[in-house]
Amino acid sequence: MLIRNPDSILGSEITPESVYQSRRQFMTAGALGLASLGLPFGASASLQQDDEITPENIVTQYNNFYEFGTGKEDPAAYAHEMTIDPWSVEVSGAANKTGTFAFEDIIKGLDVEERVYRFRCVEAWSMVVPWMGIPLKDILAQFEPMGNAKFVEFKTLYRPDEMRGQKGFFSSIDWPYLEGLRMDEANHPLSLMVTGLYGKDLPNQNGAPWRLMVPWKYGFKSIKSIVSIRFTEREPINTWKQLQASEYGFYANVNPAVSHPRWSQASERRLPSSLFNVNRRPTLPFNGYADEVAHLYAGMDLRKYY
Ligand SMILES: Nc1nc2c(c(=O)[nH]1)N[C@H]1C(S)=C(S)[C@@H](COP(=O)(O)O)O[C@H]1N2
Numbered sequence: 372m373l374i375r376n377p378d379s380i381l382g383s384e385i386t387p388e389s390v391y392q393s394r395r396q397f398m399t400a401g402a403l404g405l406a407s408l409g410l411p412f413g414a415s416a417s418l419q420q421d422d423e424i425t426p427e428n429i430v431t432q433y434n435n436f437y438e439f440g441t442g443k444e445d446p447a448a449y450a451h452e453m454t455i456d457p458w459s460v461e462v463s464g465a466a467n468k469t470g471t472f473a474f475e476d477i478i479k480g481l482d483v484e485e486r487v488y489r490f491r492c493v494e495a496w497s498m499v500v501p502w503m504g505i506p507l508k509d510i511l512a513q514f515e516p517m518g519n520a521k522f523v524e525f526k527t528l529y530r531p532d533e534m535r536g537q538k539g540f541f542s543s544i545d546w547p548y549l550e551g552l553r554m555d556e557a558n559h560p561l562s563l564m565v566t567g568l569y570g571k572d573l574p575n576q577n578g579a580p581w582r583l584m585v586p587w588k589y590g591f592k593s594i595k596s597i598v599s600i601r602f603t604e605r606e607p608i609n610t611w612k613q614l615q616a617s618e619y620g621f622y623a624n625v626n627p628a629v630s631h632p633r634w635s636q637a638s639e640r641r642l643p644s645s646l647f648n649v650n651r652r653p654t655l656p657f658n659g660y661a662d663e664v665a666h667l668y669a670g671m672d673l674r675k676y677y
Pocket residue numbers: 430433434435436437438491492493527548576577578589590591592593594595596
């Protein structure tokens with residue numbers, strides 16, 4: 372299912388992980404997919420010197436995907452029970468082209484790029500992941516959103532027979548999992564619809580066959596296994612805000628200055644992290660992508676719109 376741009380042979384396709392890791396110092400803005408963004412060279416989206424790529428086994432075995440349980444190991448253990456082929460996506464709302472589409476037809480003809488992004492969970496751990504994906508704006512443009520589409524809402528698959536966490540009585544989530552973005556956030560060049568990682572198809576536990584990746588926001592915005600895209604005038608409900616609005620908002624921009632009510636967001640544990648080497652580091656505003664995205668929030672009180 373991985374669609375390749377024949378002009379770009381990826382490091383991750385042709386090298387084992389150890390070599391891939393040791394090459395990280397050669398990663399340039401080009402490897403980050405920034406060359407095509409029209410961003411100034413050396414923009415802060417570049418990785419810092421010490422942003423080592425997180426080992427693949429951590430990226431694929433330490434997950435949050437509550438549809439399969441609340442434990443970090445549950446998604447890797449149970450997500451194979453989800454059928455991802457065939458996969459259809461319902462597109463609705465304020466757009467000229469709506470209806471039900473096969474996943475393959477939506478991504479056909481669009482180039483998959485590799486983007487290495489920092490990824491920061493609201494729980495204060497973080498990773499650096501070589502994602503594969505398609506700029507979200509290129510996906511959305513195909514549906515020709517109308518002028519009154521101010522937001523876009525995404526929905527995850529609801530299939531309790533294959534997603535054991537959806538029938539757990541301990542689960543207080545009102546399924547399906549929902550997320551949303553403002554249209555200007557969705558159309559920002561850093562917003563990616565992810566179809567793979569480490570040069571391979573996306574594992575089920577990471578949100579196969581496609582999931583969002585919005586690197587300047589807390590991880591819960593990056594909704595997995597998407598089956599619905601809806602263009603709307605009003606701000607959509609999102610699952611974590613619905614669950615606990617005093618703790619999780621709609622915007623969820625990574626912000627070291629605004630604490631979660633139960634813990635500080637000033638620093639994070641960069642995985643791999645252990646008791647003896649916690650690997651704690653300061654959290655950066657907008658997860659280090661402020662130069663690219665801060666203008667989207669000009670004039671907004673980020674303490675109020677957390
Ligand atoms: N459908 C769905 N999407 C989801 C989640 C979830 O529970 N269900 N968890 C979110 C959270 S809290 C995080 S941190 C990331 C985790 O992505 P990863 O497992 O690929 O690291 O997925 C996000 N997307």
